[in-house]
Amino acid sequence: MDSPSRRRTAARAAGALLAVPTAVAGCRLAGADAVTPVPQLLALLPWSAVPAVPALALATAARRPALVVWAAALLAVTVWLAQPYGPDTTRARGPVTARLTVLASNVEFSGATAELLAVIRRERPDLVFVSECDPGCVRLLATALPHRAEVAAPGPAGSVVLSARPLTPAPALPGTLGMPGATLRAGGKDVRLQLAHPLPPLPGRVAAWRRELAELRDFAAGYRGRSVVLAGDFNASQDHAAFRAVLDSGALHDSARIAGAARTGSWPQDGPLPPFAQIDHVLVSTDFAVRGARFLPVPRTDHRALLVELDLHALP
Known part of the structure; x- marks a missing residue:
């Protein structure tokens, strides 16, 4: 993927893949259920990491460091958010x-x-x-x-x-x-x-x-x-x-x-x-x-x- 046009296409595709999962992860970080379709998509939060994987590959191929960082950050944040919420014992x-x-x-x-x-x-x-x-x-x-x-x-x-x-x-x-x-x-x-x-x-x-x-x-x-x-x-x-x-x-x-x-x-x-x-x-x-x-x-x-x-x- 050496031509500028192909790199631009790859960059646009990476951005499209990252947009919605980033909005969902952002609402989760902010503690906001927001409005449709965010509440529905929050039920799928761990799966938000899936589009970030091809987005990372496309961003790398497009030679766009900012997109690479964006995709990698979304992956890391989603994995962190997917951890179980709350203490692991009641201490009864x-x-x-x-x-x-x-x-x-x-x-x-x-x-x-x-x-x-x-x-x-x-x-x-x-x-x-x-x-x-x-x-x-x-x-x-x-x-x-x-x-x-x-x-x-x-x-x-x-x-x-x-x-x-x-x-x-x-x-x-x-x-x-x-x-x-x-x-x-x-x-x-x-x-x-x-x-x-x-x-x-x-x-x-x-x-x-x-x-x-x-x-x-x-x-x-x-x-x-x-x-x-x-x-x-x-x-x-x-x-x-x-x-x-x-x-x-x-x-x-x-x-x-x-x-x-x-x-x-x-x-x-x-x-x-x-x-x-x-x-x-x-x-x-x-x-x-x-x-x-x-x-x-x-x-x-x-x-x-x-x-x-x-x-x-x-x-x-």
Whole structure:
């Protein structure tokens, strides 16, 4: 590639490849979810490094040092940003007062109800947080776990928290989609359970998505220092500032991150590629230790389920 025209073409191609990933990485650095298409692209943040590789080769061939530095910097920054967010332990201490196994699943318009029921019977969780579960879905799943708190609604608006142990009702959080809550008595403590299911950040709905994640942030802040399990389909990953605010405001920990699975994708599992975005989470307060976390395939839904094993300690 010795001719000036070819070098110019290569330089323009490199710049085109770098423009969008640089904007996304810049918003992530600035802690801003910004506007469409940034929130959608932030779910793909680790993949932003991919266009930087051919861009680096093109910039080198074009003999443009500034472009070479730009591509190399984008690669380095993206790799750095892809590191797991938050501490790698809850530092819970004191004796273990209870053990809980928690399952979180989005059954996609109740289409995977029977398949999730099979998972529940196989894994025998103590608690199950189910999004997009209509009343018929709730009735079927309740054959495995008798105690529940639900928002009864058709389509994707219905959700339920199921338990093997009795629950005390708690107010649902406001939102377009159901977000029921309850309290579980375990290990001598009242453990506040809250299902999370804010709207997805679709074009035209980013403001509502941000507002509903703020409801979760305010909930977490209100229960800071108390025993909490906040679980479900957050429609947000660690690369979204609105999700990080939920973690930080309540001093909550992402179970998958603690278990070493911070970048394991949970969505979408029904496409031609493996799941690339982790938007399903089980967040816990500092008095929980995480013994393990597994993402489980569930047929007929676009989400993997997340199964987490927790120890509740006497002290945070």
